[in-house]
Amino acid sequence: MTHLPPQAVLRSSHQPPSLFFPPNLLRSHTSIPKTLTLTLNKKTKLYVSCRHSDYFEQQRVAPRAKEERSFAVQSPATQPTRVYAGYSIYKGKAALSVEPKPPEFAPLDSGAFKVSKEGFVLLQFAPAVVARQYDWNRKQVFSLSVGEIGTLIGLGAKDGCEFFHDPFKGKSEEGKIRKVLKVEPLPDSTGHFFNLNVQNRLLNVDESIYIPIARAELIVMNSIFNFILPYLLGWHAFADNIKAEDSIRSNFTSTRSGPELEWGR
Structure with a gap:
């Protein structure tokens, strides 16, 4: 024991x-x-x-x-995936797809970035094969610049506009591809006709696609345009990099002159 x-x-x-x-x-x-x-x-x-x-x-x-x-x-939000967004309109003789394209940024020697190319909105027109079936292999595209988007936003019920594009403008192939987008009010003022005419001598293509856009659909498009415009200009990237301490420091330490002095009076 x-x-x-x-x-x-x-x-x-x-x-x-x-x-x-x-x-x-x-x-x-x-x-x-x-x-x-x-x-x-x-x-x-x-x-x-x-x-x-x-x-x-x-x-x-x-x-x-x-x-x-x-x-x-x-x-x-935690995945490095790319997100695609768009808006599509389907009618009897054609379909229209609206997609935003982001701006491009170029690095500077200081380590900062600047917008090297503004973003745009891509319009894709597809002709109908039969009722409610569309041939996207025959689609024709038209890129709306920031200024052209502003023109569309400002259209009234009885207003129209016309845009002309030549992808080879200023080059030796100038004139071989011509794109004309006409936006005209419907006779009863209930919307607008979007008519895209494409002449491509390189592919021997001469096609015209038109689609009626109702007033409500145009309102949706204008709302999308208003929202995306700052992003096409890269202003979202600038806003995301604003730091409060930098702004406060610059207000106390910088000596401004010229046009900047206007806001300091």
Whole structure:
């Protein structure tokens, strides 16, 4: 029989109780018997630490954490994916698709960036093969610049406009491709006709596609144009890089002259 001193402490952590012996006891015994009888006086206290609560807490939290990780992986905001957006109008003889194209940026020696090419809105016209079926392989495209978008936004119910494009203007192939987009009011003033005529001598193509756009549809297009214009100009990138501390510092430290002084008076 081996008697343990009152200092012996009994601990448990998901395993059968283990005994921790004082160093003097370990030095006095070369081996520990297989069977021990523990005799303690009445004042001896046994300390048992149990971590079952931690275990169950982990089991409860783990599924929720797994769900949150799964949601984070699937969230578009956390993925470096590209997003495509557009607006399409389908009529009896043609379909019209409207898609924005972002601006291009060029790096400067200072490490900053500037807009090297403004964005635009791409109009795609597809002729109908039969009712409600369109041949997108024969589509014709027309790129609306920022200025041309402004012209469309300003059209009244009885106003019209015309845009002419030559992709090779100023080059040796000038005149081989001509694109004319006419926007004219409908006779009853309920919308506008969009008529795109394309003459391509390189491919021996001469095609005209027209589609009526109702007033409500034109209102939707104008709303889209108003929203996307600052992005086509790159102003969103500028706004995202404005820092409050930089603005405050420049107000106190910069010495302005010329036109900038107008806003400092």
